[in-house]
Amino acid sequence: LFDLDLARLAAAHAAHAAALTVVAQPTLRPRESDLLAERDGRLAAVFPKDRPDPQDQRNLSPAGLWLAGPGALPGRGGEPWRDLCRDVVPALLAAGRPVAVHRTTEYLARVDAAAARAAAERDLAAGRPEALRLAHRRPALLVDVDGVLNHDPGPQGTLAPDDIVMVDGAGAALARARAAGFVIAAITNRAQVARGDVSFEALDRILGRLEALLAADGGYLDHIYVCPHHPGPFPHGGVPELVRACECRKPGTLLFRRAFAELPIDPGRACMVGDSTRDIMAAHAVGIPGYGVMTGHGCRDTGRARDGLDGTPDRMFADIGAAVDVVLAQA
Template identity: 40%
Template structure:
């Protein structure tokens, strides 16, 4: 099925003014990463994954792109380059040429470096019967990113474009500028003419119309180079050997965190985002662990759901706050996994369907196992940090090394007798233990 997609569109028409100071007279797609221009990386990767034809929409300095790409044959595919006389947003020129595109195609922006398995995203697109699939990832700069909100099935329910209102918090799931598109889903815009933008105009309207618009979340490498600082980051990632299909798809160790009392101030049963408060040092600890190569995942028991004391909407609002506050510090999580269950009945307003003995309430390891499957986590070399004995017991059952922090409950709950591998003051000290141990292990 995935082999149905053999066409890729590269949007190379943006003026690239933000990068102009760095690259002089080069259009963004010709900026070099390592020894090759970005567009060459994109074309070679596409050809290696079964893409046979490429349409490039070029504007600013189009002649240089034409001279470099030619008919595409030197990259193993057939290229056609359409020059936009005036920039019509990310989608305008594509819409004018809609009839020349096949039934499904991939779209990516000319200023992204990626190591994404295109067959996998195509498979997800067809498997869901999607009209539009957008690759999405958490980012270290959610405050200035276009963000996607999804339901439990990854269907996009709303889109929040920049700039974001100062008084709101959003989940950290950024549009990554790589789409799979069913051509006919764009038909309503084909005759409108003028400027059209995927993220500002088309995607929100598709969502409102009830089209099947999905986020495709994966931990694979994809980054834009829209500013000099981000270009620098991509260059250093390349130099460090971080960009490549093998690297992108490798299983990695993770650090798992409990939420209340570990990442955030323990406040009894937290029910509203107003009461949420990150512990000092949480952001820098996460940044340091990510730099060391760990995935970062929260595993949290939320029996307030089963007891009817908080709704899914309340919990989602609290997690918006968590991710937003971390984002302000440049930190982000790969996932937040919630057990909504509670085994004992007898609470007024409780929800009987959640009043069960489940396999995910810590110290059970169901949440851990789901995260490992979703996020390509290698349990070997992974850690658990928590403030309760149930976190430590979960770590033992999952085969993880464990650290008990002296914040929150500080292990005083005493439910399980499992000894942690380390006891430290707080999350910052816990990160220190892990980083030191990694040095010892790899050193």
């Protein structure tokens, strides 16, 4: 069952000149689901649900809807294709044919079991499919990652999946916001990539662990926006193409502006929750409230003001759960 802008799906398919396009969303059961590795809207790899290491892939799963172009489903000696993720997609990727990934926050629900059908019927009765249409701009919860969703491991940042220790109740807090109709996205600086301490592949495993632990607590993020840059310099040089000034590293606002453009967010009903004055300054620069939490840096880091931006939180909370409760009460 779906309520989807099919013209937008077709446009994405055409923009990537794709043989096949998969509609994808996060899932609350990433360790039991087929998962996708995506780069700039193209599928890079598929991780079947029976994969030997189910823990640290990114939480992006086929949502049950595909758009196939001519010749996307070639025959294979008279044998039928049994599974798109196991059979068709690997064959297309091996042949060098592009497979696009169409991420969406719109309504899609499986109805292949009695419990799923009952849930879909409740959604229909509540008007949820229509409420999730992209034309309906929704309130948004934007969050930092280290120090907000998981405890900050120290000055070098998160360097491995095992560094992830969740803030109690973080996933449940996201679940409450989602139940209230919020779009939820993370915006995170990752200087470790620019330093050369973490590759993009390793970062995917780190964020995959985070997403799996959030899902185990009932929550997920619609998108994680990452800045991999740092102005440097680093004693060892770092990754040359990433050591530079940019607009996406907070307190820069590029990733906020991308979120407003790419997700069905009403900026007038959006807020940011962070543990650093950089988070607060970025929020204020785009005209939304910036709330601080006592976890992580606790907004005690230096730089209360920079380039005319005020880094003083609009309000401080004990943690992400307390912040979400007040945001929902005020919505």
